[in-house]
Amino acid sequence: xxxxxxxxxxxxxxxxxxxxxxxxxxxxxxxxxxxxxxxxxxxxxxxxxxxxxxxxxxxxxxxxxxxxxxx
Amino acid sequence: xxxxxxxxxxxxxxxxxxxxxxxxxxxxxxxxxxxxxxxxxxxxxxxxxxxxxxxxxxxxxxxxxxxxxxxxxxxxxxxxxxxxxxxxxxxxxxxxxxxxxxxxxxxxxxxxxxxxxxxxxxxxxxxxxxxxxxxxxxxxxxxxxxxxxxxxxxxxxxxxxxxxxxxxxxxxxxxxxxxxxxxxxxxxxxxxxxxxxxxxxxxxxxxxxxxxxxxxxxxxxxxxxxxxxxxxxxxxxxxxxxxxxxxxxxxxxxxxxxxxxxxxxxxxxxxxxxxxxxxxxxxxxxxxxxxxxxxxxxxxxxxxxxxxxxxxxxxxxxxxxxxxxxxxxxxxxxxxxxxxxxxx
Numbered sequence: 001x002x003x004x005x006x007x008x009x010x011x012x013x014x015x016x017x018x019x020x021x022x023x024x025x026x027x028x029x030x031x032x033x034x035x036x037x038x039x040x041x042x043x044x045x046x047x048x049x050x051x052x053x054x055x056x057x058x059x060x061x062x063x064x065x066x067x068x069x070x071x
Numbered sequence: 072x073x074x075x076x077x078x079x080x081x082x083x084x085x086x087x088x089x090x091x092x093x094x095x096x097x098x099x100x101x102x103x104x105x106x107x108x109x110x111x112x113x114x115x116x117x118x119x120x121x122x123x124x125x126x127x128x129x130x131x132x133x134x135x136x137x138x139x140x141x142x143x144x145x146x147x148x149x150x151x152x153x154x155x156x157x158x159x160x161x162x163x164x165x166x167x168x169x170x171x172x173x174x175x176x177x178x179x180x181x182x183x184x185x186x187x188x189x190x191x192x193x194x195x196x197x198x199x200x201x202x203x204x205x206x207x208x209x210x211x212x213x214x215x216x217x218x219x220x221x222x223x224x225x226x227x228x229x230x231x232x233x234x235x236x237x238x239x240x241x242x243x244x245x246x247x248x249x250x251x252x253x254x255x256x257x258x259x260x261x262x263x264x265x266x267x268x269x270x271x272x273x274x275x276x277x278x279x280x281x282x283x284x285x286x287x288x289x290x291x292x293x294x295x296x297x298x299x300x301x302x303x304x305x306x307x308x309x310x311x312x313x314x315x316x317x318x319x320x321x322x323x324x325x326x327x328x329x330x331x332x333x334x335x336x337x338x339x340x341x342x343x344x345x346x347x348x349x350x351x352x353x354x355x356x357x358x359x360x361x362x363x364x365x366x367x368x369x370x371x372x373x374x375x376x377x378x379x380x381x382x383x384x385x386x387x388x389x390x391x392x393x394x395x396x397x398x399x400x401x402x403x404x405x406x407x408x409x410x411x412x413x414x415x
Contacts, residue, residue, distance in 0.1 A: 034278035
């Protein structure tokens with residue numbers, strides 16, 4: 001992977017873990033590796049999709065727990 | 072409009088130097104720590120001629136504060152002195168800059184004379200100038216004289232380019248690049264080199280040159296069918312309009328810290344002032360185009376005007392430095408030839 005791609009991953013992870021310092025640092029780093037704000041926003045969308053997807057599939061845990069105690 | 076027309080305090084080189092001298096580690100100390108103080112020239116490999124500040128664009132980062140309202144322009148007499156100086160030496164490269172150098176009425180004469188002396192000539196072109204009605208035959212002229220076109224293009228997308236260079240500039244730049252490509256510029260083995268120059272659209276350092284060149288090559292061809300030979304990255308120098316941007320947006324201290332923290336002794340060893348002599352529109356001599364805009368002429372031990380050109384003295388002169396020089400020594404370095412520490 002290129003340095004630019006690694007920085008985009010780091011930016012996405014920074015958003016997933018919601019680290020404000022990391023977001024500032026990797027925003028600057030992404031720009032300095034040649035990414036543009038649209039690409040960086042796309043990376044954040046990927047992070048959001050993964051986080052959102054993980055929340056959704058945890059719904060199964062809820063459904064299973066509810067089923068167990070329900071008639 | 073230029074800072075000068077706006078009567079902005081930063082249009083005065085003295086005010087820029089006053090701002091730059093505030094508080095940060097002196098550049099001379101950084102040089103001394105890496106055994107490079109005093110910095111001296113290693114000869115003259117490039118004669119960079121700034122033929123004036125007139126330009127058809129008013130870019131937000133311009134270190135010249137150039138624009139349509141600027142009237143400083145090199146006379147034929149001074150251009151003749153430049154050619155006389157070239158004739159005395161074997162300086163291989165003539166780098167013509169501005170403003171938009173093509174708008175100087177003596178530009179074509181200068182190119183013809185320098186080419187007749189067998190020198191490699193570079194035209195630092197803003198691209199949109201090729202579309203002016205008065206310059207309709209400019210591309211053909213450049214091709215006929217085998218002039219290297221060194222063209223400014225900060226990014227391969229319209230939004231970023233126009234944000235820095237003005238609305239509509241990206242579309243005009245593309246049209247100009249297509250015109251140059253049609254003449255053979257940018258095509259391998261045509262003998263018509265087309266070099267793109269990219270500088271960051273904001274207060275951050277440029278990407279690694281080789282990586283950005285690969286991105287540009289892929290995107291320019293895929294999106295627009297445009298080809299070029301090579302790409303140079305240039306760091307935005309904290310002077311003139313870019314300094315005004317840094318101060319106005321509260322980015323100045325952080326940017327200077329970034330430049331200072333990124334000081335690279337290898338980049339400092341290769342700075343362009345060591346092998347370049349810069350001529351101002353009035354014939355005054357400088358170590359580089361940035362010193363020229365800060366009104367910092369060559370040291371007193373060397374001749375100060377092109378009429379007194381002395382290649383031996385000038386080729387071993389002591390370079391005049393300042394805090395702005397951190398702009399050329401940060402990271403992979405920066406020069407009119409791009410990064411000074413080239414990577415694979």
